[in-house]
Amino acid sequence: MLGVLIVAATFAGSCAFSPASLGMAPLNHWHVLSFAGGLDRTKPHKFRVGELPLVTWFENATGNPTTTLDVCRHMGSRLHHGRVENGCLVCPYHGLKHGSKQAFGETKEFEGKIWWSHTPKHARPPSSPFFKNKRYASSTVQVDMEASLMDSVYNVMDITHPQYVHSGPAGFGSDIPPSDVVTHVYPAMRNETIGLSFVYSAEGTFAHLDPGVKRSRNFHMLHYPGSSWSRVTMPNGRNLFVAVDLLPIGRDRTRWFVTLRHNYLTSPPGRWLINTAARCILEQDRQQMAKQTPSSLVKALAIFNAEMPFEKHFTEMRLMFKNWRYLDQNTVERMVFEYFRSSY
Ligand code: FES
Numbered sequence: 001m002l003g004v005l006i007v008a009a010t011f012a013g014s015c016a017f018s019p020a021s022l023g024m025a026p027l028n029h030w031h032v033l034s035f036a037g038g039l040d041r042t043k044p045h046k047f048r049v050g051e052l053p054l055v056t057w058f059e060n061a062t063g064n065p066t067t068t069l070d071v072c073r074h075m076g077s078r079l080h081h082g083r084v085e086n087g088c089l090v091c092p093y094h095g096l097k098h099g100s101k102q103a104f105g106e107t108k109e110f111e112g113k114i115w116w117s118h119t120p121k122h123a124r125p126p127s128s129p130f131f132k133n134k135r136y137a138s139s140t141v142q143v144d145m146e147a148s149l150m151d152s153v154y155n156v157m158d159i160t161h162p163q164y165v166h167s168g169p170a171g172f173g174s175d176i177p178p179s180d181v182v183t184h185v186y187p188a189m190r191n192e193t194i195g196l197s198f199v200y201s202a203e204g205t206f207a208h209l210d211p212g213v214k215r216s217r218n219f220h221m222l223h224y225p226g227s228s229w230s231r232v233t234m235p236n237g238r239n240l241f242v243a244v245d246l247l248p249i250g251r252d253r254t255r256w257f258v259t260l261r262h263n264y265l266t267s268p269p270g271r272w273l274i275n276t277a278a279r280c281i282l283e284q285d286r287q288q289m290a291k292q293t294p295s296s297l298v299k300a301l302a303i304f305n306a307e308m309p310f311e312k313h314f315t316e317m318r319l320m321f322k323n324w325r326y327l328d329q330n331t332v333e334r335m336v337f338e339y340f341r342s343s344y
């Protein structure tokens with residue numbers, strides 16, 4: 001019953017815009033736009049959060065990022081075709097300059113990523129463990145999945161699918177069920193953070209990477225709406241972290257920014273090995289995500305009428321996400337209306 005009520009409220013909210021939803025929860029949280037490494041900081045970059053077109057540029061090579069609408073307020077040129085001059089974004093059409101006064105929302109560079117929020121509730125984006133620890137090697141993978149943010153969120157917190165989606169030598173899934181599965185709810189951060197701990201017996205690639213150590217203690221952490229990390233701890237003190245930050249770039253399209261961090265196999269070939277294994281596993285997820293039903297009322301009504309073991313945390317997650325909305329065209333129009341109304 002609770003499920004049907006949540007679904008009905010969510011779907012009703014996504015159909016009709018109400019001014020109150022300008023303060024809708026996702027806009028108050030940080031969204032990852034990009035990895036910072038490899039980004040050409042001398043040029044503007046286009047991004048989108050749902051249907052919201054954005055352009056981000058940097059003051060200078062080491063300076064802060066600023067984001068505005070990717071629509072020039074003069075005659076509508078796409079600003080990402082412009083250039084950066086003295087810290088301003090210059091429109092390619094008639095040279096109008098955009099500076100920090102024209103910022104749309106707040107942009108931050110944090111832990112190797114560029115983040116954006118319309119009106120951030122928290123001063124900082126979510127932190128991921130061991131970011132600065134020199135004993136850990138890091139690498140990244142970026143994948144676009146043909147599935148909604150919600151499908152992606154459920155996937156990263158789902159411990160049943162590895163047996164089916166990640167089975168075989170290129171995966172890690174095993175038919176030994178997880179054990180000691182515990183959902184962690186943090187009263188002070190309820191509706192924003194949820195944790196899940198369990199013991200897992202891996203097969204396939206990751207079992208071969210670390211022969212003799214099949215059982216790992218795992219911890220998954222999800223920060224609303226789209227930042228997660230998983231820690232796989234093996235008895236010999238080896239840790240693997242997989243942070244997945246999610247950006248909705250379409251109603252049924254989500255960009256996954258994956259950061260791998262590990263204190264074993266830290267040499268360049270070892271890092272390559274872990275990164276390649278992760279790419280294989282993400283490809284298995286990508287194939288499953290492409291099989292997900294696109295968002296619809298039929299889907300919203302159908303899902304979670306069946307429950308499998310180890311899914312208690314999904315009930316908490318569904319409450320966490322009850323105000324989550326895809327940033328659709330109606331909402332974007334209202335946001336832009338409010339933005340220009342308050343600018344004059
Ligand atoms: S359209 Fe941008 S300056 Fe005219």
Ligand SMILES: [Fe+2]
Pocket residue numbers: 155161162165166285
């Ligand atoms: Fe997966």
